[in-house]
Each structure stands twice: as C-alpha cells, then as structure tokens.
Amino acid sequence: MEQSWIADRLAELGKKKLELAQALGLPPTRVSEILRGRRDIHVSELLPLARCLEMDPMTVLLLCAPPPAHLRPPEPAAPPPADLADDEQAWLAAFRALPEAERERWLRAVRNF
Incomplete structure (x- = not known):
C-alpha cells in the first residue's frame, strides 16, 4: 500500500527522507520502498515513525493499515x-x-x- 501521506507530512514539517531513515534505523532505500508501497511498515517502526512525523501513534497506525475488507x-x-x-x-x-x-x-x- 502506497504511503504518500508520509512524504506529504515530511514536506509539511520541512524534513527529509534521510531524517526519517535515521529515525527508523533504516537505509534511505528502505524508506523509499515504504513510500512507494513496496515494503510494509513493521510494528516496531510505528512509534519512531510517529515521533519523526510529530503525530499521534494511533493515527499513524490507522494510516498505515489497509482498510478493512468491508x-x-x-x-x-x-x-x-x-x-x-x-x-x-x-x-x-x-x-x-x-x-x-x-x-x-x-x-x-x-x-x-
């Protein structure tokens, strides 16, 4: 699932993908894969992601999860x-x-x- 909202939020905050990569402990290529929907966000990355994006962790969780089947x-x-x-x-x-x-x-x- 594409995560373009992450890139939008980074831009709002004036942050770079490199900052997000450092916050998540991932190489920048992995962050690019996440943004393009080629890699899922692991549960262990949700809290660092929320902190970097200055967002509520529950909001980040809901945005990262695919919608329910119905x-x-x-x-x-x-x-x-x-x-x-x-x-x-x-x-x-x-x-x-x-x-x-x-x-x-x-x-x-x-x-x-």
Whole structure:
C-alpha cells in the first residue's frame, strides 16, 4: 500500500527522507520502498515513525493499515462468458453483485437442492 501521506507530512514539517531513515534505523532505500508501497511498515517502526512525523501513534497506525475488507472497493467482476444467453448473463451479473456472504448462502442452497 502506497504511503504518500508520509512524504506529504515530511514536506509539511520541512524534513527529509534521510531524517526519517535515521529515525527508523533504516537505509534511505528502505524508506523509499515504504513510500512507494513496496515494503510494509513493521510494528516496531510505528512509534519512531510517529515521533519523526510529530503525530499521534494511533493515527499513524490507522494510516498505515489497509482498510478493512468491508470498506475496500469490490474487485472488478470478470465479464460473463459470451456463450450465455442475455437472461443468463443478467442472472450471473446479479449474483456477482451480491455480497460474498449472500453468494455463499445461495451456493449452499443450490448445492443442497
């Protein structure tokens, strides 16, 4: 997950990535990887990160964590197979639009039919 908010906060404070790297005890290349989302922030780095950014540690934790599954945008559904009739495609699209738990309930019902 990209952490561009960290770079924004550093800029607000007039700090450089090198200062953050020193605060975290990491080489600057690792900080760049964090900012680009290529490396996760370890739990042990949260408090030094919060101190360097002059932020509340809980706020930093919430900003670093990925959103819960129910708040993430849904994955794009694959297009229906071309060999389905129009009404079959409509049924499949409606099924795919259901929440995961509801789809599982319907699948169980069909399997037990």
